[in-house]
Amino acid sequence: MEIDGSTTIVGVIGYPIAHSLSPRMHNAAIRALGINWRYLPFQVAPENLEKAIEGMRGLAIRGLNVTVPHKQAVMRFLDWVSPEASAIGAVNTILNEGKRLSGYNTDVEGILAALQFGARLEKLPEKVVVLGAGGAARGIVYALTTVTDVKYITILNRTIPKAERLAAKMEKMAKEKTKIEGKGLDGETVRDELRETGPGGCETTHGAGLVINATPVGMYPDVDCSPIEDSSAFHPRLVLYDTIYNPKETKLMRLARSQGAKSFNGLDMLVYQGAKSLEIWTGRKSPVEVMREAVMS
Numbered sequence: 001m002e003i004d005g006s007t008t009i010v011g012v013i014g015y016p017i018a019h020s021l022s023p024r025m026h027n028a029a030i031r032a033l034g035i036n037w038r039y040l041p042f043q044v045a046p047e048n049l050e051k052a053i054e055g056m057r058g059l060a061i062r063g064l065n066v067t068v069p070h071k072q073a074v075m076r077f078l079d080w081v082s083p084e085a086s087a088i089g090a091v092n093t094i095l096n097e098g099k100r101l102s103g104y105n106t107d108v109e110g111i112l113a114a115l116q117f118g119a120r121l122e123k124l125p126e127k128v129v130v131l132g133a134g135g136a137a138r139g140i141v142y143a144l145t146t147v148t149d150v151k152y153i154t155i156l157n158r159t160i161p162k163a164e165r166l167a168a169k170m171e172k173m174a175k176e177k178t179k180i181e182g183k184g185l186d187g188e189t190v191r192d193e194l195r196e197t198g199p200g201g202c203e204t205t206h207g208a209g210l211v212i213n214a215t216p217v218g219m220y221p222d223v224d225c226s227p228i229e230d231s232s233a234f235h236p237r238l239v240l241y242d243t244i245y246n247p248k249e250t251k252l253m254r255l256a257r258s259q260g261a262k263s264f265n266g267l268d269m270l271v272y273q274g275a276k277s278l279e280i281w282t283g284r285k286s287p288v289e290v291m292r293e294a295v296m297s
């Protein structure tokens with residue numbers, strides 16, 4: 001459909017934004033839906049964030065995705081924030097209805113759908129290890145504690161107090177239904193958490209069944225880095241979900257695979273969070289397969 005006087009604009013704000021796959025993914029979905037919309041990238045430096053959000057009101061931009069580094073800072077410029085986004089402390093989707101701006105967090109839907117439909121984990125294991133304690137980790141731990149029946153979560157982070165604080169906050173929020181611990185991201189702790197050993201050093205079945213990387217370590221251009229360097233931590237009963245999608249196979253995924261663990265990249269999470277954002281803006285079901293194809297190619 002050609003751009004004309006009634007074209008609706010949606011888009012994404014971030015800094016930098018040039019490598020974002022979202023414009024390609026959303027414009028493919030818009031074409032498939034046959035609507036007169038366009039999805040544009042907007043590079044917004046942190047000092048211009050407030051002006052950008054006022055511009056969204058002024059220009060009647062229908063919706064924006066919000067990415068690094070604005071997910072937290074943007075919240076104070078909105079009229080309403082969903083309970084989910086406010087519990088996580090981050091907004092990744094803004095809806096503009098008659099100049100009233102509402103903030104949502106569709107990363108929750110993104111990770112859950114990616115685990116269920118992408119990694120085909122119908123039932124999540126009892127114990128999950130999350131690497132990282134930043135914004136992405138907060139959304140993931142929130143999703144695991146509120147929607148699934150995962151019983152134990154260990155948050156491993158380079159800065160230990162951050163892991164401990166997040167664990168305490170989320171455990172309180174989960175009303176102690178989930179036991180959550182925060183520890184360091186060092187080789188020995190990682191091995192202990194992923195491979196729990198019983199008396200005499202024999203492996204037991206109490207180790208984690210799923211590990212989710214919520215750090216940016218290993219992302220392009222630092223493709224030779226990995227948050228876990230020791231492949232012996234992995235075992236064939238383990239599933240690794242890496243939220244990174246560039247490169248498509250991270251060093252961490254390679255290490256996991258070398259030990260027989262299944263591994264998945266973050267493309268499905270990107271697709272499902274995007275599909276949910278588009279549904280919030282259009283009120284229609286998103287063409288998930290079209291969106292997946294657009295980012296896979």
Ligand code: ATR
Nearest residue numbers: 132133134135136137157158159162214215216217
């Ligand atoms: P995001 O919103 O993408 O999660 P963030 O809030 O800045 O970004 O969090 C980044 C996470 O990746 C943090 O857990 C960070 O660890 P620290 O709390 O110790 O900073 C982790 N991280 C970033 N670079 C890292 C590195 N080189 N090694 C280990 N962890 C790293």
